[in-house]
Amino acid sequence: MAMILNDEQSMLRDSARNFMKTEAPVAHLRKFRDMNCKDGFSHGLWKQFAEMGFTGVLIPEADGGLGMGHVEAGIVLEEIGRNLTPSPFLTTSIAAVEALKAADKAMRDRWFPGIIKGEAVIGLAIDESAKHRPDRIACVAVRSGNGFKLSGTKQFVVQGASADMIIVAARTAGAADETSGITLFAVEKSAIGLTLDAVRLVDSAVGAHVKLDNVEVTADAVIGQVDGGWATLGKVLNAGRAGAAAEMVGVGCGAMDMTFDYLKQRKQFGRVIGEFQALQHRAAHLYGEMETARSIVLKAQNLLDENASTAEMYVSAAKAKAGLACNLAVREGVQMHGGMGMTDDYDIGLYMKRDRGLNEFFGDAYFHANRVAQLNGY
C-alpha cells in the first residue's frame, strides 16, 4: 500500500480538518474546562461527529457503519489532536468498536446504532495500576448462576463516569500474569456494585476510578469467548495505540506549527527570533522528528488494515515514536514561547498537557520500546 493518502482519504482529511477547526478549536476545550464540565466533553459535539459520519468509521457496513480502516480513523484523530478537541471518539469509536466487532449480533445491535448516532459513550476498563500493564489483570469474574460476578478495581478509565457501558477486562481463569483466562465484559452503567469516581486529569479530560464489588452480569455480557479475551484485547489495544499515536501526531504538529508562527513574530535584539540559528536548527530537527513520527504511524495503520503479522510490532514502534516526537514538540514549544509559554492565556501549555495524557494512554514510549525489543526476541 502506498504511503500517500488517496483522493478519498484526502477529502476525509479536508472535511475533518475544516470541521474541527470551525466547530471544536482549542477555544472549545477552554470553554469546557472553564465551566468545569463534569463530562469534560460536549454531547452536542458528539452528535455533530455523528452527522459528519465520523462515529461509525470503523463499524462494519453490515452493522450500519462506514467500514473504513485505521488510516481513516487516524485522519480524524489527527485533526482532533491538532485542535485538542475533547470527545469520546478514541475510546468509543475506535477502541470499544474494535472490541464489539468480536461480540455476537445481539450485543452489536445493542451498541453500534447508539455509537453511530453519537449518543452512546463507552469506557475501557483495562489498567489496574498507574502504569499500563494489560498483561497483568487481577480483576476477577467468577461464575455465578447463569452469569458472572466481577470484583476488582480499575483506573484511568477515560470518560468512565459519563459512559453508558464499560468494557471490563477480567480474569475468569489463570494467574494474574497469564494471558489466557482473560474475558471481556460489557458492564452497563446501571449495574449494581459498580462505582465510578470521576477524576479530572491534567489535560482537562475526565477519567474514572472504577470499583467492581460483586457486580452481577449475565452470560450475554461476555464479549467474544470466555477465557479467550486476550486476542480481542490485543485488537482493542492495537487500535487504541495506533489511534492515540495518530492523535499525538496531530497534537505535536499543532504545537509545532503554533511555535513556528511564534518564531516568525516575536522580536528580540531587533529581529524576529526565528532568524537565530540556535532556534532554526532546533526547529528543523523537531520538524524531522514529527515527519518521521507521521510516517511510522501511517505505516502501522496500513499494516493493521492489511492484517499483517508485523502490525503489532509497528503499532508499538508508532506509539513510541509518536510519543517521543510529540513530547519534544510540546517541550520545545513551551521553551521557544519563552515566558508566554508559561501563561495560561497561550494555548501551547494546553498542548503540553494533552501530550502528557496521550503519551500515558495505552502505554508510554518506554513501554512500547520495550515491546518492540520483546517482539524482536531480545
Next chain:
Amino acid sequence: MSDLDAFRTEARGWLEANCPPEMRKPSRTEEDVCWGGRAFTFQSDAQKQWLDRCAAKRWTVPDWPKAYGGGGLSAAEAKVLRAEMAKLKCRSPLNSFGIWMLGPALLKFGTEEQKRHYLPPIARGEIRWCQGYSEPGSGSDLVSLQTFGEDKGDHWVVNGQKIWTSYADKADWIFCLVRTDKANKYQGISFLLFDMTTPGVTTKPIKLISGNSPFCETFFDNVAVPKAQIVGEINRGWDVAKYLLGHEREMISGMGSDGGTASLGSGFKEVLADEPVLRAQMALFDVESLAFRAHSERFMDEWKTGKAHPAYSNLMKYLGTELNKKRHEMVMAAGGSSALEWESASSGGGAKARSWLRTKANSIEGGTSEVMLNVVSKRILDLPGA
C-alpha cells in the same frame, strides 16, 4: 490479478532464476560491493554474472527510460522490484555515482545526444564516475569554488584542485564543477564532464581515520575539456549541481535504512540479556530505525510522484546520516572489546571499527548536518534568513 501483482510474480520469478545464491547474502566488506567500470576487478564470477544479467534485463536502472538503457518501469513497478529484491536479500547488482547522481542530472539537463552517449554505459556498469565538487577552501560554502576553466574557443583549459573526491583513483570519468566566470559567484560555474585519463589529471588518495582511503585529492593541470562536454548552459552549472545534490542527499539518506528488515537488537540477544541499560538504548534505537524506514518509504512514494517538497531530500539526508552514525555507535557498544579489533581475521580486518569510523563522514559529506538544518529551516519551514 492486477497488472502490478502480475509484475510482482514475474519479477520474483526472474530474480529467483537469475540472482546467484552468493549474491543473496548481505555485503560484509567494501570488496563485496560491485562498482563496475573499465578497471573493476570482480570479486567472484557470481558478482559479474549478477551484474551482466541485470544489465541485460535493464534492471540496474529499472526506472530509467528504455531509450537510455533503463528498464522503463513505472514508479510503482520499480517499488515492487525493490521490495522483491529486499525479500530475496539480493545485493545491489551495481553501486554507481553514475546511476545515483549524474544520471538524474543528465536526464533533466542533458541534450538528447548526451543522454544516448553517456547513460547506457552507466546502466551497464561500463563507465565508473566520480564527483568533483569540494575544494580545499570550499566545503560547506561550495559556491566559492576556484577551479577555473579558461575559454580556448572549442575547449576549456581547466586548472585547480578538488578534494574529498570519492574513488577518484578508481573512476573512469568525472563530473566536475568548474568556474568559468570569475565575476559572477553563482552564475559563473559550469558543469563539465571529462575522462580521468585526460593529460593533466592526477589523484592522490587521502588516508582516513578508518585506515581506508575512499577519498582523494584530485589535481587538474592544464586539462583540456571539449566544449561539447558541458551539461546545461555555460555558467549555469550551479542549477545542475543543486539538482544533483538533491539526488545525492536522497541516496545518502538511504543509509539510515541499511540492514534488511530485522532489528539491530535481534542480532545481539545474548549481550543484551545481561545489559538492561544497553538493551533499553537498543530498543529505542530500533524504534527510531523502524520509524526512519517507514519515513524513507513515504518519502520515496512522495518523491517519485512529485509530491515531496523540493528541499525535502536535505531533511532525509540529515535524518538518515545521523541515524546511521547512531547505529554504528550501538554496534560498537554491543560488540564490546571484540569490536575494537583492527586487523584480526575474526573481525574481518576490523570491519566493525572501520565502518563505525567511516560513518562519521556521513553527516559531513554531501552537505553537513548543520547545512541541512539551515536549508530545512529556510526553505521548508520558511524561517527568515539571518
